[in-house]
Amino acid sequence: MASTLTVKLALARGLGALSRLRGGGATSAPGKLLLALEPDALGALSSRLRRGSVLVSATNGKTTTAAMVASILQREGVRLVHNQAGANMAGGIASTLLSAVRPRGQIAGELGLFEVDELWLAPVAAQLHGLCAVLLCNLFRDQLDRYGELETIADSWVSALHEGGARTAALVLNADDPLIADLGRERDGVVYFGVDDETLELSGMAHAADAKHCRRCGAPYVFDAVYLGHLGHYHCPECGQRRPSPTVLASEVTLEGVRSASFRLSTPTGEAEVKLGLPGLYNVYNALAAAALAVALRIPLSEIVAGLQATTAAFGRAETVTIGGHAHPRRTQILLVKNPVGANEVLRTLALEPGEHDLLGVLNDNIADGRDVSWIWDADFELLRGRVRRVTCAGTRAPELALRLKYAGIESHQIEVVEDLGQALAGAAADRPAADHPDADADTDADTDAPLYVLPTYTAMLALRELLVRRGEASSSWR
Amino acid sequence: MALTGATPTRTLRVCALYPELMNIYADRGNLLVLERRCAWRGIGFELTASGFGEALDPEAYDLFYIGGGQDRDQRLCAEDLLLHKRASLHAAAARNAIVLGVCGGYQLLGHAYAIGEEEIEGVGLLDVRTVREAGPRLIGNVAIEVSLEGAPAPTATASVPAAAAAGPGPDLGPNPGLNPGSRVLAGFENHGGRTHLGTDAQPLGRVLRGHGNDGRSGYEGARRGKTIGTYLHGPLLPKNAWLADWLIATALRVAPEELEPLEDALEDEAHRSARCAAGV
Numbered sequence: 001m002a003s004t005l006t007v008k009l010a011l012a013r014g015l016g017a018l019s020r021l022r023g024g025g026a027t028s029a030p031g032k033l034l035l036a037l038e039p040d041a042l043g044a045l046s047s048r049l050r051r052g053s054v055l056v057s058a059t060n061g062k063t064t065t066a067a068m069v070a071s072i073l074q075r076e077g078v079r080l081v082h083n084q085a086g087a088n089m090a091g092g093i094a095s096t097l098l099s100a101v102r103p104r105g106q107i108a109g110e111l112g113l114f115e116v117d118e119l120w121l122a123p124v125a126a127q128l129h130g131l132c133a134v135l136l137c138n139l140f141r142d143q144l145d146r147y148g149e150l151e152t153i154a155d156s157w158v159s160a161l162h163e164g165g166a167r168t169a170a171l172v173l174n175a176d177d178p179l180i181a182d183l184g185r186e187r188d189g190v191v192y193f194g195v196d197d198e199t200l201e202l203s204g205m206a207h208a209a210d211a212k213h214c215r216r217c218g219a220p221y222v223f224d225a226v227y228l229g230h231l232g233h234y235h236c237p238e239c240g241q242r243r244p245s246p247t248v249l250a251s252e253v254t255l256e257g258v259r260s261a262s263f264r265l266s267t268p269t270g271e272a273e274v275k276l277g278l279p280g281l282y283n284v285y286n287a288l289a290a291a292a293l294a295v296a297l298r299i300p301l302s303e304i305v306a307g308l309q310a311t312t313a314a315f316g317r318a319e320t321v322t323i324g325g326h327a328h329p330r331r332t333q334i335l336l337v338k339n340p341v342g343a344n345e346v347l348r349t350l351a352l353e354p355g356e357h358d359l360l361g362v363l364n365d366n367i368a369d370g371r372d373v374s375w376i377w378d379a380d381f382e383l384l385r386g387r388v389r390r391v392t393c394a395g396t397r398a399p400e401l402a403l404r405l406k407y408a409g410i411e412s413h414q415i416e417v418v419e420d421l422g423q424a425l426a427g428a429a430a431d432r433p434a435a436d437h438p439d440a441d442a443d444t445d446a447d448t449d450a451p452l453y454v455l456p457t458y459t460a461m462l463a464l465r466e467l468l469v470r471r472g473e474a475s476s477s478w479r
Numbered sequence: 480m481a482l483t484g485a486t487p488t489r490t491l492r493v494c495a496l497y498p499e500l501m502n503i504y505a506d507r508g509n510l511l512v513l514e515r516r517c518a519w520r521g522i523g524f525e526l527t528a529s530g531f532g533e534a535l536d537p538e539a540y541d542l543f544y545i546g547g548g549q550d551r552d553q554r555l556c557a558e559d560l561l562l563h564k565r566a567s568l569h570a571a572a573a574r575n576a577i578v579l580g581v582c583g584g585y586q587l588l589g590h591a592y593a594i595g596e597e598e599i600e601g602v603g604l605l606d607v608r609t610v611r612e613a614g615p616r617l618i619g620n621v622a623i624e625v626s627l628e629g630a631p632a633p634t635a636t637a638s639v640p641a642a643a644a645a646g647p648g649p650d651l652g653p654n655p656g657l658n659p660g661s662r663v664l665a666g667f668e669n670h671g672g673r674t675h676l677g678t679d680a681q682p683l684g685r686v687l688r689g690h691g692n693d694g695r696s697g698y699e700g701a702r703r704g705k706t707i708g709t710y711l712h713g714p715l716l717p718k719n720a721w722l723a724d725w726l727i728a729t730a731l732r733v734a735p736e737e738l739e740p741l742e743d744a745l746e747d748e749a750h751r752s753a754r755c756a757a758g759v
Binding site for chain 1: 490498499502504507508511515549550551552618619620645665669712713714742744746748749751753756
């Protein structure tokens with residue numbers, strides 16, 4: 001039995017090598033082949049991880065949250081097997097495990113850290129051996145043509161947590177998301193995290209917000225505070241269900257535009273100030289989730305704080321690059337947008353920066369983006385009204401993004417449609433605002449120039465990264 | 480009579496039914512397009528939301544809009560429609576107000592629709608019935624040919640190449656091009672239910688690409704008088720500004736040509752983009 005698995009591993013690995021030679025990213029192909037040859041590969045390989053595995057799932061923030069968890073655990077000297085490139089279906093996780101296999105059946109790591117696609121949580125949780133913790137952060141409206149309705153996903157998560165290793169794994173849940181918090185209904189020892197900061201309260205729920213009805217009795221929730229999408233403080237006036245009291249808490253949140261954020265982190269073992277190198281309330285939530293998981297894994301607070309503060313942007317998630325070479329450097333920040341709530345948080349964060357911005361929006365409708373681009377009408381692009389100097393729209397559905405911006409109140413003459421990404425990027429980067437102070441000639445530092453903000457959908461972000469790596473303007477370290 | 484001026488000489492009065500719940504596919508985009516295209520012409524625009532338990536004044540609005548929702552929400556809305564709004568909607572339709580149902584809203588305008596094993600009664604404004612059948616959800620880009628009386632003439636770029644209609648989808652017979660006077664609606668559909676038309680319902684259009692009502696009949700949507708239902712969900716009007724103008728004009732009871740023309744370069748591009756995605 002073991003020897004046949006060895007042969008299958010070698011075959012799948014060979015395919016991976018071939019695929020890389022041919023220039024492919026090869027993140028999930030070998031794993032898919034391995035699972036076809038050996039359906040129990042996830043179980044067989046994860047059983048070799050001495051400290052078991054941890055799963056992270058959410059609609060938004062999976063990759064960044066897992067990167068933060070990795071940063072914390074690596075400081076503690078934990079050797080990880082981690083799907084950091086974001087290939088988060090069974091094939092991607094199998095590929096990650098496969099690439100960690102060493103001769104004589106050893107595995108290069110002691111703990112598996114896997115972000116997992118929302119629809120794949122149930123099958124992956126059922127197959128992994130030694131599942132020791134599950135972190136679930138949020139469920140937002142996303143790619144309805146692929147994911148279906150939110151409640152359907154929440155239902156599948158309920159059953160996932162009642163099966164196999166997930167029944168006994170530590171559960172770490174977002175108290176502020178009613179769909180997520182309710183997953184802990186019948187469990188003891190759940191670690192809940194949440195935000196408590198009245199300065200962040202929104203005046204009302206965003207248009208794209210979901211989860212408005214009590215999971216238990218169907219009555220509409222009453223929200224006493226809304227922070228982000230449908231995340232906040234809520235209770236059900238009918239059956240009395242209310243937000244659980246979090247033991248891991250963020251308060252005194254300060255948001256510094258598109259650059260950084262800080263907050264006070266409270267845990268059962270103490271409190272500390274955390275200064276993140278990542279922007280926006282959404283990243284405060286990601287950090288809080290990572291901290292809560294680390295608390296569940298009994299990591300000391302000082303290491304949690306240091307790990308969070310050392311985390312840099314995952315590729316395409318508020319990542320900053322300089323493009324244009326030495327002659328015409330332009331600081332460019334890539335802010336992935338892929339669904340209404342995620343887009344709203346990026347737009348809110350962008351709106352914190354003063355002045356009028358230069359933007360490049362890239363809207364693709366490939367399968368990984370969702371074929372349906374209707375969601376752009378749910379996102380609050382109105383936040384950009386009066387805040388745009390120039391916006392270029394690119395991608396397979398560029399004209400529809402341009403039209404959305406027009407109806408959001410951006411003037412038609414400020415909007416340009418250039419469907420080809422390479423041309424759009426070159427044009428957008430070269431079109432700079434006139435210097436706003438007379439001695440600007442002396443100042444050619446890309447850091448002080450008005451940056452270009454790129455808002456790509458998922459496959460657009462991958463295409464953009466590829467373009468930048470080819471031109472030597474971004475690192476390909478994510479492989 | 481010119482419809483521009485500092486003070487609106489006319490006002491489009493829109494009632495959105497359950498906008499908090501029946502908005503799953505960005506239905507807000509449709510209302511926004513109506514609002515902006517009225518504002519740019521100096522036409523007044525009033526939007527009123529009608530929620531649970533609220534009675535509806537059939538005289539008070541020119542256009543009633545209902546979008547789609549999650550199954551749970553749609554079921555709640557169906558009950559409320561029957562209890563509080565059915566008679567008013569029938570009265571509004573009888574006085575030729577527009578009733579536009581999109582996606583789930585379309586299903587609710589029919590006699591009945593099925594969720595799982597359960598059949599839910601609709602308001603019966605359209606002679607259609609939505610059932611569940613074995614087979615996958617009908618998902619994808621879609622383009623249909625529509626003929627609406629008095630619709631503004633298509634621009635030169637709007638004709639369908641003969642080859643375009645030969646793709647997947649129903650067999651269109653020997654004349655795949657557009658009929659004179661008809662227009663294209665492009666959009667995205669995503670529905671599990673199959674909608675069958677009764678003898679009193681006229682289809683909204685003929686499927687050029689995509690699935691349509693049931694994936695077989697070659698028809699999409701339904702009409703009776705000024706009541707319209709379609710599966711082209713979410714931002715139907717952003718992708719088809721001509722239909723927005725037809726709705727505005729018809730609701731105000733003027734000919735579409737009487738509306739002041741707008742600078743529609745981006746609207747035309749977006750329409751073209753949505754059509755290209757559907758392959759038309």
